[in-house]
Amino acid sequence: MKTAEKILVTSLDLFNQHGESNVSSVDIAVELDISPGNLYYHFKGKEVIVAALFDLYKNQIDTAFNSAANKDLSIEEFFYFLYVILEKGHHFQFLFHNQANLAENYPLVAKKFKLLILSQEKSIEKLITFFIQNGSLKASFHQGIQIVELVGLVFTQSANYYALKGQNISDETHLYKGLATILFAVLPYINLPPGELHHLQDAIATQTLVSALGAS
Numbered sequence: 001m002k003t004a005e006k007i008l009v010t011s012l013d014l015f016n017q018h019g020e021s022n023v024s025s026v027d028i029a030v031e032l033d034i035s036p037g038n039l040y041y042h043f044k045g046k047e048v049i050v051a052a053l054f055d056l057y058k059n060q061i062d063t064a065f066n067s068a069a070n071k072d073l074s075i076e077e078f079f080y081f082l083y084v085i086l087e088k089g090h091h092f093q094f095l096f097h098n099q100a101n102l103a104e105n106y107p108l109v110a111k112k113f114k115l116l117i118l119s120q121e122k123s124i125e126k127l128i129t130f131f132i133q134n135g136s137l138k139a140s141f142h143q144g145i146q147i148v149e150l151v152g153l154v155f156t157q158s159a160n161y162y163a164l165k166g167q168n169i170s171d172e173t174h175l176y177k178g179l180a181t182i183l184f185a186v187l188p189y190i191n192l193p194p195g196e197l198h199h200l201q202d203a204i205a206t207q208t209l210v211s212a213l214g215a216s
Contacts, residue, residue: 004042006032008056011049015094020050021101047106054109057092058116061085065123075136075192076200076209078127079179083210085120085155086175093159093169117152124148139189150185154178176207 001009010031014023025046029039043049068081089096095113103110128144131137139147158178159169167174183204190197203209 003034003038007039007042007049008052012053012092012094015050015053016092019097020046020094021098021105025049050106051109053092054095054112057088057095058112060088061116061120064088065120068127069123072130073127075131075190076196076203078131079183079200079204080209082151082182083175083179086158086178087172089155090159090169090172090175096156096159117156120155121148121152124151135191137186137189138191143189147186147189151182154182172207172210176204176209179204179209 007028011023011028014028014031023046025039026036028046028049029036032039043052064081064084068078071077073081095102099110102113125144125148128137128139128147132139132141132144137144155178158181159174162174162177163169183201192200200209
C-alpha cells in the first residue's frame with residue numbers, strides 16, 4: 001500500500017474512532033510513524049484528507065446507486081441495497097458525526113454532501129415510483145415522497161441516534177435496526193405474497209438478509 005493510501009486509511013480509522021475535530025495532522029503522522037512533513041507532502045493539510053475521504057465515500061455510493069438503477073429490483077433486493085448504502089455510511093461514519101462542524105470547517109465538502117443527499121433522494125424516489133407502478137407498493141405519490149424522506153433520515157441520522165442512546169454502533173446490528181425502521185414504515189404499503197413478506201421480515205429480524213442475498 002502506498003503512503004498516500006495508508007494516510008487515508010489511517011485517517012479514516014482515527015476520525016471514526018475519535019471524531020475528525022479531535023484528530024490533528026500530527027496525530028495522523030504519529031499513528032503512521034512518519035514525519036508531519038512527509039504527510040504534508042502527500043496531503044497539504046487535514047482539510048485535503050477530509051475532502052479525499054469524502055470523494056471516496058461518494059464514489060462508492062455513486063457506484064451502488066448506479067448499479068441499482070440498472071436493475072429491476074424486487075422489494076427484498078431493495079432492502080439489501082439499502083443495507084449496502086447504510087454499510088458504506090458506517091465505514092465513513094465520521095462524516096455524519098457533526099454536520100454543523102463539517103459545514104463550518106469544510107464548506108466545500110458540506111456543499112458536495114448536500115448535493116449527494118439530494119441525488120440519493122432522487123434515486124430512491126425513482127425506485128419507490130417503480131415499486132408503486134409495478135404494484136409492489138400500494139402507495140400514493142405523496143406517501144412515496146414520505147418514504148423517500150424517511151429513508152434519507154435513516155441513512156444520515158440513525159447511527160447518531162443509537163450512539164446517543166449509548167448503544168454500540170461498531171457492528172452491523174444498528175444497520176439492521178435502520179432497515180427494520182424503514183420496513184416498519186413501509187409495511188402497510190407492501191403488496192407481496194405473505195410468504196415473501198414473512199421471509200423479508202425474518203431476514204431482517206434475524207440479521208441474515210445480507211448473508212442470504214449477498215451470496216446470491
